[in-house]
Each structure stands twice: as structure tokens, then as C-alpha cells.
Amino acid sequence: MLEIRDLHAYYGQSHILHGVDLDVQEGEIVSLLGRNGVGRSTTCKAIMGLVPPQGSVRYRGKELAGLRSDMVAQSGIGYVPEDRQIFPTLTVRQNLELGLKKAGKFGRWNFEDVYRLFPNLANRQNTAAGVLSGGEQQMLTMCRTLMGDPDLILIDEPTEGLAPKLVEQVGDLLGEIAKRGVSILLVEQKLTIALRISRRLYVMGHGRIVFEGTPDDLANNAGIRQEWLEV
Secondary structure, eight states: OEEEEEEEEEETTEEEEEEEEEEEOTTOEEEEEOOTTSSHHHHHHHHHTSSOEEEEEEETTEEOTTOOHHHHHHTTEEEEOTTOOOOTTSBHHHHHHHTOSSTTOOSSOOHHHHHHHOHHHHHTTTSBGGGSOHHHHHHHHHHHHHTTOOSEEEEEOTTTTOOHHHHHHHHHHHHHHHHTTOEEEEEOSOHHHHHHHOSEEEEEETTEEEEEEOHHHHHTOHHHHHHHTOO
16 A cells, blocks of 8 residues: 655655655555654655655556645545644644645545544534643544545554543544544654554664564564663
């Protein structure tokens, strides 16, 4: 579904990604792990065209490298950034409506779906998004992306700063997303949630993939965890 080969990316003169190879298959949850600053978020931005990619980014056989971000999104890829880009003066419902590719046209997700998963959003659907808690804003950002009915969604640090109960809700939502046939590339630091929900995992270090395997493979590889993940 998503095939990344020899991906490089730069910020000015700084070489951030050094030949990344990565795949996401239909219906998979794949986690991209690593410490802060190793290039995980840049990988998502390069896929989306927010950072100019060098190399190959193929989605369903089509080359995306070099396309504008809106064209990448129209191809069927959704993106949930780590900085919760909500529209603070608009209501929760209005934020969700903005996620639709065409006004009034729903795919696998509608208002009732996301309200059922997150009753807090239902209770506050007419509230300005800017007064929501950080956790509620994170839920809103994820749900707004789902309203666009992507087949693949890139989710960057969805549990960052969330209380344990909300972390569990995020895990449940990711499972629900996958059940509806949406593939997920998850950038995450919390090893426990990644091991619980992922089919495969990649570990990144210094802009390169240093490990690829199943959750069991990583759980049994203390050396990789100690060198590239643990503080």
C-alpha cells in the first residue's frame, strides 16, 4: 500500500532522513518508534509533502514524491500532526465538518461514529474548540482527519501529554480505525501501546531505520530497546 524507498529529507543544510525504507500494508497498524529528534515526525511530513522528499514515496503504486500536500491528501492519506491543529474559534462540530472532502458527503465515519467513541466530543459539540482540554483537542484532531475517510492515516504522537485513561481511549480508537479497513502509520514513544496494537514496528535512530520486526521481536531484543528507545 505505502512503499518508501531511500527517503532523504533536509531542513536547510541539515540532513535529517538518511535513506529510510518503510512499508505499510493494507489493514496494518505499523508503529515508528524512536527517541525525540531522530526523524520520525519528519518522515510523516516528507510523506505528506510538507518537507520536500528525496527518494520514492509510492502509495497504491502511484509516486507521491514531489506532489503538493493537498494532492497527497486527495490520494487517500490522512495526517494527524503532533501539534493539534484545531480551529479554536469554531465549534467541535464545525471542526469535524471541515474534515469532510465534500460538504455533507460521509464515508466510513460520520458525526455519530466519533461521538460514540468519544462522548466528551458529543457533549461539547457546540463548544468552541479552543476551550477544550489538551486531550479533547487531540481526540478532535484525530476525528476530524477520519471524517475525510482516508485509507491510510499517519498519526504523530497521539498520546503525548495525555492522562492514562485517555491513552487507553486512543488505543481503542486506533483499533476501531483498523477494523474499518484503514491502515495506520503510528509515530509513538509509549512502547506499551505500540507493542499492544501494532502488527509490525520500525525503530529509527539518527534518521535511519535500525530495526524492523513484530512486537514479539522487539520485546525479545533488549539490545535494540536499550540502545535506541530507553532513556
